[in-house]
Amino acid sequence: xxxxxxxxxxxxxxxxxxxxxxxxxxxxxxxxxxxxxxxxxxxxxxxxxxxxxxxxxxxxxxxxxxxxxxxxxxxxxxxxxxxxxxxxxxxxxxxxxxxxxxxxxxxxxxxxxxxxxxxxxxxxxxxxxxxxxxxxxxxxxxxxxxxxxxxxxxxxxxxxxxxxxxxxxxxxxxxxxxxxxxxxxxxxxxxxxxxxxxxxxxxxxxxxxxxxxxxxxxxxxxxxxxxxxxxxxxxxxxxxxxxxxxxxxxxxxxxxxxx
Numbered sequence: 001x002x003x004x005x006x007x008x009x010x011x012x013x014x015x016x017x018x019x020x021x022x023x024x025x026x027x028x029x030x031x032x033x034x035x036x037x038x039x040x041x042x043x044x045x046x047x048x049x050x051x052x053x054x055x056x057x058x059x060x061x062x063x064x065x066x067x068x069x070x071x072x073x074x075x076x077x078x079x080x081x082x083x084x085x086x087x088x089x090x091x092x093x094x095x096x097x098x099x100x101x102x103x104x105x106x107x108x109x110x111x112x113x114x115x116x117x118x119x120x121x122x123x124x125x126x127x128x129x130x131x132x133x134x135x136x137x138x139x140x141x142x143x144x145x146x147x148x149x150x151x152x153x154x155x156x157x158x159x160x161x162x163x164x165x166x167x168x169x170x171x172x173x174x175x176x177x178x179x180x181x182x183x184x185x186x187x188x189x190x191x192x193x194x195x196x197x198x199x200x201x202x203x204x205x206x207x208x209x210x211x212x213x214x215x216x217x218x219x220x221x222x223x224x225x226x227x228x229x230x231x232x233x234x235x236x237x238x239x240x241x242x243x244x245x246x247x248x249x250x251x252x253x254x255x256x257x258x259x
Contacts, residue, residue: 006038035059148181
C-alpha cells in the first residue's frame with residue numbers, strides 16, 4: 001500500500017515513516033509539509049493511505065481530506081495532539097484519529113482499519129481516476145456546485161454565479177448578487193479549489209470571482225478597490241496584491257502607487 005505523509009513537523013514525519021517501515025507491504029511514496037503541497041502530491045502519487053496532521057500551515061488536515069476525498073478513494077488517518085477535532089474528522093470520512101505520541105500498536109490498528117476500508121471498496125473503485133487540483137467541468141466526479149444554505153434549504157450553486165465569498169466565523173458566506181448563502185466550508189479550502197476558475201484571495205477574509213469585477217481603482221500602499229458587477233465595492237490588502245496581479249495583469253504604472 002502506498003502512503004503519503006502530510007505534516008509540517010520533520011520529527012513527526014520521520015516517526016511515521018519509521019512506523020510504516022515495520023510493515024513489508026507499506027511504502028511511503030511521498031511527504032508534504034502543507035495542505036497545498038499535500039494535494040499536489042496526492043494528484044501525482046495517488047496514495048492508498050493519507051497520514052494527515054490536523055493542523056497544517058495553510059489549511060486544516062480535515063479540509064485537505066475533504067478536498068482529496070471528493071475525487072479519490074484514499075483512506076485518511078488523522079493525527080493530532082488532542083481529541084478536539086475527532087468528530088469533524090470522522091464526519092469527513094477519516095478511518096481513524098491518532099493522538100500523539102503514537103505507539104506502534106495503535107498505528108498498526110489504524111493501518112488495519114484503512115486496509116479494511118480499501119478491501120471493502122466495490123470493484124472498480126480501488127484504482128480511482130487521477131486527482132484534479134482544480135474544478136474540471138468535463139470530468140465526471142469532480143464538484144460542479146457548491147452547496148449553500150438559506151432558510152433551512154440547501155441550494156446547489158454554480159461557482160461561476162458567485163460574486164465573492166466572505167469568511168463568517170467557522171463558515172463562509174457565498175454572495176451571488178443580492179442573495180446570500182451560508183456554506184459550512186472554509187475559505188482556505190475554497191481558495192484552493194476555486195483558483196482555477198479565476199477566484200482571487202484579495203484580503204484575509206475575502207475570495208473574489210475575477211469575472212465579477214467591473215473595474216479596479218488603485219488606492220494606496222499597493223491596495224485596490226474592486227467594484228463588482230453587483231455594485232459592491234471591496235478593498236484588498238497589500239498582503240494579497242500579488243494574488244490579484246497574477247490573475248488581473250494590470251499595467252506596471254497601476255501596480256502599487258496611487259495615481
